[in-house]
Amino acid sequence: MLQNRFRHTKRYREIMNAFLKNGFSHILFRLGITDRTSSKKDGAVMNMQDIGVKLRLTLQELGPTFIKLGQIASSRRDLVPFEIADELEKLQDHVAPFPFEQVKEIIETELEMPIDSLFTEFEKEPIATASIGQVHAARLSSGEKVAVKVQRPNIYHVVNKDLTILSDLARFLEDNMDWAEAYRLQDMVDEFARSLRDELDYRVEARSGERIAKQFEGVPTVHIPSIFWDLSTSKVLTTELIHGVKVNDLERLDAEGYDRERIAERIVHSMLDQILMAGFFHGDPHPGNIFVLPNNVISYLDFGMVGRLDDDMKYHFATLIIQLRKGNTENMIKTLDAMGILSDDTDMMTFKKDVDHLQSKYYDVPFEEIKPGAFFLDLFRIAYRHRIQIPTEITILGKSILTLEGFITKLAPGFSIMSAVEPFGKKLIMERYSPKNVLRKSLLHWKENIEILTDFPKDLKELSTLIRKGNLQMNIHIPQVQMILRRLDQVSNRLSFSIILLSFSILMVGLIVGASISGETNMLWRLPIIEAGSIIASLLFLYLIYSIFKSGRM
Incomplete structure (x- = not known):
């Protein structure tokens, strides 16, 4: 850490100064990062909302890495107090565009050809800007209109430096703070780093888009922009340019005669199909990433963040919804345990009371009126209260459903997302216990058991060798x-x-x-x-x- 600190001294100073300037000196001292003298300036007690506002301003000032960190933290309501998460949701990813000269240089360096040879038209002013890159409209020699996303110059080195600093700080806190070790802060930062580095590689985004496009092959109601691979690299991404209406532009949708109820139904059904059937879904379905095309066709954009659910997690999610409807607390707890949410340290008696309260909250509410986003928020509140760390894929799922619910409620107020979830859940459970699936799993387990039996003599020989050499070690963990x-x-x-x-x-x-x-x-x-x-x-x-x-x- 010391070596990195000397190498990145200037950036360390910028980060510390930003937090000190925004009133975090006392907290930095409590964390052991600064000395007591710098903490005397602001010993005033701040409530959670004040901390959230100041933290949002600080992260906004520190640039793309910290903006992305704040956006991800806003979805981790199992770890972050709700007042702070609400403020972090307001983080804006829009920044001033960088000059066309740099855009031209990056494109020509990446694609190894003059920009005039690649595009017959190229708009110098971007149609969208963000902290990592910006998008320009262009036209190919074939006449097709395309969207060209270009990464900001030197952004990879800036982000990589910040990630190194964050990793150092996480390691320092884990070594000195019990709460950081309990929450496995280093693992969280490593996961964030992997996600952000994937976002910096536009080829990963392109492959994610193509994977979701395959899910909707032959489905005329959903359109995914095509990728131009010969004009794409890790820093340049060229896709089909989508002309449509943003899903939250309600006035224009009404003026042009779109069917808002049908649009809501198609968005929800297509998202549930991604989540519960394919297990690979758009992780950030906000209104800016969903356009409506003629004939109420839905088009998804920007696949920089995606979520994944394996077969077991899909089944557990569906089971949880069905048990909520039945009002079965015991089975809800069993499902949460099977999802890997509970730990040995969980106070099961208090946890059961909280789940009972959660279930009773929705008991008298008609199923079609239950909002899954609100259910996820309640679940995250329980997790935060019991210091339970929810798997990342569930938090991405919760964030996606919350985002979806936010604009669907305005788009079609009478549409019930929960009613749309139920048939998918039942279908998933039926498939899990279908004779074909049971036979497939039985064969898989049989194959695994055969492999275990085949390897048993070799494993036994290795064990006896270790015992003979006196190298056998046993780690036994006994509670209390x-x-x-x-x-x-x-x-x-x-x-x-x-x-x-x-x-x-x-x-x-x-x-x-x-x-x-x-x-x-x-x-x-x-x-x-x-x-x-x-x-x-x-x-x-x-x-x-x-x-x-x-x-x-x-």
């Missing part, structure tokens, strides 16, 4: 191990005490018998040794009996 060790210590002390008492008693009996046989006196230094010893032994015996009864263990 300290309490168990303390009890064992008490038991061993009591046994030792009993043995000493027994030895002392035998010694006294020996003295009494010896004195009787020899007829000698039992006085030592004028003290009655045998009588005194008998009294001491009796007292020790009574103390032992008392301590056993006091412990409640016979």
